[in-house]
Amino acid sequence: MKKLVIAYSGGLDTSYCAVSLSKAGYDVHAVSVNTGGFTEEEIKSIEANAYKMGVKTYKNIDAVTSYYNKVIKYLVFGNVLKNNTYPLSVSAERIIQAIEIIQYAKSINAKYIAHGSTGAGNDQVRFDMIFQTLAPDIEIITPIRDGKLTRQEEIDYLKANGIDMSWEKAKYSVNKGLWGTSVGGDETLTSEKPLPDSAYPSQLEKNNEQKIVLNFNKGELIAVNGKIDQPQHCIKELNDIASKYAIGRDIHVGDTIVGIKGRVGFEAAAALITIKAHHLLEKHTLTKWQLQHKDYLSSFYGMHLHEGQYLDPVMRDIEAFLQNSQSKVTGSVFVTLRPYHFSLDGASSSNDLMNAKFGSYGEENKGWTAEEAKGFIKINGNQNKIYQQIHSKS
Template identity: 35%
Template sequence: MKVILAYSGGLDTSVMIKWLQEKYGAEVVTVTLDVGQGEDLALIEERARKLGVVEHYSIDAKEEFVENYVFPAVKANAMYEGKYPVSTALSRPLIAKKLVEVAEKHGADAVAHGCTGKGNDQVRIEVAVRSLNPDLKVIAPVREWGLTREAEIEYARKHGVPVEERRSIYSVDQNLWGRSIECGPLEDPAEEPPEEIFEWTLPLREAPDQPGYVSIKFERGVPVELNGERLDGVSLIARLNKLAGMHGVGRIDHVEDRLVGIKSREVYECPAALCILEAHRDLEKLVLTKHELMFKELVDREWAHLVYTGLWADPLREDLEAFINSCEDRVEGEVRLKLFKGSLIVVGRSSPYSLYEHSLATYGAESRFDQSWSKGFIELWGLQSMTARWKKRRKEA
């Protein structure tokens, strides 16, 4: 039996190598994706090979992640429950895709992952894998085995898996689009998150005493320039994470409805994501009609819900994107943001497709708006509402 394991290099997935070898007699091939998490991939590969894997793949997937997953999320203003920019959720279908590609290359029987049975990621990865190749078996050792941390450490020592002193009580997942932090004191939603959990954002007391400004240019709904410099997507997001984080911008603390039915307190750091999404929404308001905006709000919410709940493979996502992409053809222009001690404010925007007409909006003498139009409009606009109210009052009388 040959199994392709999504390998992080941590204790959980390292133990899984030995468990798969022991329980299934499996040849294990490990796969690690670089989606901007900032880990040493060479060290992770060395660790995997020492544990007896037959092959290891280190895949630089940052560009693919941004172009095919993050940018569609920007176009869809993807914020699950209005707070979370689906950063972790976006990487899971990409990980599943690479697992399947390697599995098919090796003629493997199964893929395996390190997700727990309480989280969303098990659903995201397994639905994506089975959608791409229904013949592949999916093995979830954490869910099947149910080991405690203590038992896992004991198993690791028995089987020669290096056990490092645990660096943190927190569980962290990160990529270019954001950091997710869980566990420890964060499990009490009444407690303020300790400062030690944050890495990308400065505490407000240490943020600059003067505001910073950033300008983001969009073409067809995606960011292409930062402060006048044209950048590829990976570089733009990485640079904006640092610029915004320096001003304390990007922290999110909210109670989230997990797919499996649990309410969970979640803390995130997403400096670039919050800046880009705020700028993008503002630019859309400048160039789209109010009817497009009202309908797109519904479409965007459904898109984010599909991605969060592991249904990236559902045809509805592509159906929604057909509408979204049609709108985004005109989402072109520049948005200026003011960053100051954790706050993020749009302070200017411009676009060649702007629907804002100064000659109509101004209250000055040069206005082209004929105020006499309003009298008849008011009569027609409120006709049914006024008629209904008159009828109701007459009936009550």
């Protein structure tokens, strides 16, 4: 038997892969990675179905803490929103899932690894690049991509092999994780249609206004409403509170790794609130130049992560910069939740650079005289004055 590990979600594509590869003589070991999207009941159901597909073993890896420490933490430090919109919910997950799966494959000395990606999306790139980099000797097998299979062809094959489950395609494809939930449907295949409210997993439950306090320590969310916990648990707590207001819905339009435009809906209440609250605290505690250089480095970090370049050493370099930038980002941010939106009311920090003893913007200067201000302005304008005088005729 040829030992093979399959990235197994329990959906149609990975079910087809599990059955067909078992029939082809592979010793199939199914692995799914929990990045915050599985309940205990769902894990048990996926495991039971995996064995129906003929796998030899099934393993679910809890990677929520690893996901936070290796990726989410830096997305918060960088205030990363792709195209100023999307918190990289799914693309960030895939990186961690690929790393965990290939590490498991190496631990059991598997010679083959498989995933159910098609040839038209981003995930094939992320999985293949991680697998190739960390285990170049393990052969990658992709039955759906290689066979250019349609959904109906997969269903017909499974039925012919005695696997007759409910394969009807749900109207909306939902992928849930700690850092947000993606939602795809017919509407996201076009450019003009919005997703209906019913497509989003969290529905509006609360209409009242609610004020909450988020506490950060060196850039990490450590408490919600005074309840101190590990950051990943605080993110989940915040999402449980804010999702009842149907906060965090949007549609992201972006460039895929394979060169075509893509559109996807998402719901990420905790991610958006955390990033915006963290950014507000940074604006109070970091210098002008720290903020400026963080902006473009964070943008590079998010793009490289999305493109599957997580293992490039430049990512560790940027992470070191982002980590170091957070030493003074400690304090509280006050947030008001309302149906479908939130507002940042203010921040409090012992490191607040908006200190009245140096002056009040637009009101009173305490740290310099009027004559000093005039001299500063004159010298500050020298370059423009010289340029304009030299080129006045042109």
